[in-house]
Amino acid sequence: MNSKEGKMEKKTKLWGGRFKKELDIDAARMSYSFDFDKRLYSYDIKTNMAYARALAQLGILSEPELKALNDFFDDLLEKFESNDPSIYGEDEDIHSCIERLVTKALGDVGKKLHTGKSRNDQVVTDMRLFLKDEIREIIKLIDSTLRAIYDFARQYEELIFPGFTHMQTAQPVLLAHHMLAYFEMFKRDRLRFMDNLERTDVCPLGSGALAGNNYEIDRSLLAKELGFSKMSRNSMDAVSDRDFILEFCSASSICMTHFSRICEELVLWSSPLIGFIQIGDEFTTGSSIMPQKKNSDIAELIRGKSGRVLGNFTALQHVIKGLPLTYNRDLQEDKEILFDTVDTLKSSIKCFYKMLATVTVRAFPVNLSLKKGYILATDFADYLVKKGVPFREAHEITGRVVLFAVENSRQLEELTLKDLKGFSGRIENDVFKVFNVKQSVDDKDVYGGTASRRVKYQLNRIKEDFRWEM
């Protein structure tokens, strides 16, 4: 047995009376979660303190005992924060670690602290407290993203850009309009997280192991002390419910899907093949062999990391779906999934909005692209409609004109009036006015369309909604 195995065998447990043999070394390795759940220390301390106050209210702890606990936990919080080596033992999880430390320091007072409290209601209380803080931070990060997208759209407010469907040149749009499409997506993400916060903000403490608490603990006091606005209404649901994490993972995968899509566009646009944008040096890397390369690694990594977040959501749903009521140890698997999702999402958002601020658009290739791909063919068909041709027929005629132009390696505006008249007698000299991307954009003058005044309206609305300091 190596020294690590020896250490593992000596791990302290919160149970023992019922057992004759030690836990198998590999079983211990599988079941001990301290390495990752120690991250919950501040929430576990908070939960313990709130519980101690509720016990004191019942007379189970005396005022001096409560004071001793208070001082102890203040001190312990500092020790965790400075990573003091004295806190580490051989603990199964953060709850047993803290219970060991408090019992070692305060004896019976520490032992009393567990009266009526189970790790089942404790762990889910910690997780809810943790997630509430994280969601609030994520909402702030999404706000920074919204701001960065808004700034970018403002900066290129007038720039006309090729719009695509099927990755084929479709119709001209404003670049601002394109970017504001992502603004809408991230705004919906923000709402999803706000909604998730509502359902995370429920206090399960006082639910005991599953059936409730034997000591008439004041659950509304616990909720208030811990800053929850609501209490769980069913103790069995309270200890086994992880919907709030599942919802968070779902909202995170949708959010990461949006980041992945916009990053995919940045990767494409920055490729020399397209060349519409340049991403700042701070967010690109070079190649160890090809000196000319400027790779969009950060955008690619964000796109790649969306896979992890999506996987985490699926993993958790699979963990939960087969579980009978109430607490089952499977639920311990929620932690690494949640922590990884939070960390990946936060680092992706942070990198994204900082990266976007370094992106510059190269007008020349953008303008050149507008001259290719027959981007005004739909406007040409609309011209025929205005001349009295039914749309389906106009579409058919335009298709033939485009084919003719393709076969003669010409753009529509390079065809002569004579060429064009060959397709329809209704075509007149005014047809050449159609070949104007600015006109095409401004013709989309409906609410939600890309016409300049409509996009300006949306930008102004955003400015008002968010009341940013401009």
Ligand code: ARG
């Ligand atoms: N580490 C456990 C978890 O994360 C804490 C709850 C343990 N409860 C139990 N009955 N074994 O789920």
